[in-house]
Amino acid sequence: MPRVTFHYSGQIKTVEAETGQTLLQIALDHGIPMEHACGGNGFCTTCMCKVKQGIENLSPRNDREENMGVIEDPDRLSCQAQVENDVEVEVIEY
Numbered sequence: 595m596p597r598v599t600f601h602y603s604g605q606i607k608t609v610e611a612e613t614g615q616t617l618l619q620i621a622l623d624h625g626i627p628m629e630h631a632c633g634g635n636g637f638c639t640t641c642m643c644k645v646k647q648g649i650e651n652l653s654p655r656n657d658r659e660e661n662m663g664v665i666e667d668p669d670r671l672s673c674q675a676q677v678e679n680d681v682e683v684e685v686i687e688y
């Protein structure tokens with residue numbers, strides 16, 4: 595079971611997730627604030643996060659991320675990146 599560590603608002607929280615869940619789903623399920631203006635459809639970038647560790651444990655970058663210009667590590671769209679194993683991310687706050 596993947597473990598996901600979120601850095602946000604000066605806090606660090608590690609939670610367990612199901613393989614295949616997106617970072618956005620996991621964050622919201624655990625009360626971690628994460629913007630998602632487009633509803634998790636890959637059309638905004640407000641859910642963008644910076645992956646601190648384990649970027650290889652996320653699903654490959656997809657077309658929606660590329661269309662939104664999220665093309666360089668460590669940036670990923672949390673609503674598109676699915677966890678496959680342990681990962682540590684920093685939530686971007688606006």
Ligand code: FES
Nearest residue numbers: 634636638639673
């Ligand atoms: S919530 Fe809009 S791109 Fe992820």
